[in-house]
Amino acid sequence: MAMRLDGKAVSAHFKGQIAEEVAELTASGKRPPHLAAILVGDDGGSRTYIEAKDRACKEVGFSSTILYFNADISQDELLREVQKINENSEIDGLIVQLPLPSHIDENLITQTIFPKKDVDGFHDINMGKLTKGDYSGYVSATPLGITMLLKYYDIETSGKHAVVIGRSNIVGRPMSILLSDSSETGNATVTLCHSRTKNLIEICRTADIVVAAIGKPYFVTPEMIKPGAIVIDVGTTRIDDDTREHGWRLAGDVDFKLVEPLASMITPVPGGVGPMTITALLNNTLKAYKQYA
């Protein structure tokens, strides 16, 4: 039976470290790190997520600001709001919650955030730094959180065969780069799989480490897992569940019940990668503060 990689506990560990640093900073008279978030419109999921980030900031002693805008805000007005935060020296990091309403060019907004405040790591400059192994930039929170989890559990990646399923710009692609670069949690031989991959089962079965980031509940089945493999589940799809109070539950990309007996280590959903994502965002914000404040 696999050991469960406890994202909740690991996240608490790293948040504890961050909180200590912040306490030292403020004790010495400095202002704490400050994360700003922009939420456009009234999507429930986005609001839940932004508010979770807000709570996490407060937990570790960061300042946190959420700017709410109506869905009909013009692109120009939103650009001006981003610029204001860019120029505000009391704010270290800015995230703009995606998706944005369709009349707004998401890429334009993302590229307008100063790279040094882009703690989501979506700016081309940060993506470029990631690609060439320049660690002065920011890596998007989910893949960064996964590397923090790997580091915490002393999981050796060097020389291992890692299979990443999913090539999104936010998770799969950066994860494949991080695992194959020459960093402490890199040096793996990485195969990036996606919707066009043939023989996915056979390929996965050769993996020492599987990262599933496709957003398809229970997609990864036992026949895809080599006994003893490490399984990282990024999926968090809400599926109907009448037995739950709110009528749904979170489903991972991995068929946990069937895969757990085979794997050596596995992340549960919830409580695995999810909590690490917000902690990684805090990490990026502290990094922004240290580099530029």
Next chain:
Amino acid sequence: MAMRLDGKAVSAHFKGQIAEEVAELTASGKRPPHLAAILVGDDGGSRTYIEAKDRACKEVGFSSTILYFNADISQDELLREVQKINENSEIDGLIVQLPLPSHIDENLITQTIFPKKDVDGFHDINMGKLTKGDYSGYVSATPLGITMLLKYYDIETSGKHAVVIGRSNIVGRPMSILLSDSSETGNATVTLCHSRTKNLIEICRTADIVVAAIGKPYFVTPEMIKPGAIVIDVGTTRIDDDTREHGWRLAGDVDFKLVEPLASMITPVPGGVGPMTITALLNNTLKAYKQYA
């Protein structure tokens, strides 16, 4: 016996197309595209390469300028020269030949080139665009040249297993991204191998397409090749050869003689990927001209 992918002929084909476009431009009274190159110091190999680019420019009707500087040029002075070209609206593309002398910060110089003139594709912004599949940027010339070769020969990459050996920022890494993105020459399942890879032989043997970009002569041997695989050889190492007039010959990363009988298609060295690299650079320069001139 494998079909040889004739980089020289394909390069001539694409150069012919570029030359036609330039002829139309100038016939309509417009100035031709203009590539500038900076060469610092007196390295023979670098000079040969820069001069080959210069000749290629002239062949297709581009303007070409080479700026030669002594190896003792200061970093500040070199930065000023880059800035001058950045601001010169008659120049579309700028390449700074690497390596630079050790007192100059190569990354600083590279990041100072305006992204829209960075036809080598080394700027973080261009690297970031590549990573997220935004084709408005520039891809470094060797991997771009390889995709042009794949396109010319109608080589299907979608769903194929491609193994890229070598993770350099200039070739292996961008190649692995291009082959796995959702473009016409992408959608392959890509495994990126490097110095820490174990079982390289076994992994390569599962590949439908092998790209060797490690700079180790004759590294890829027949036992690493699945019969019928397509083999792309990026290596161009000079090795001593008394039988040649100048005392050396170019060696690829692939043991061509032994691999050719197994492969379905293969690039020779010289005459394979090499000529495509310069043609890809011309392509980027024409693209810069069209986007911004």
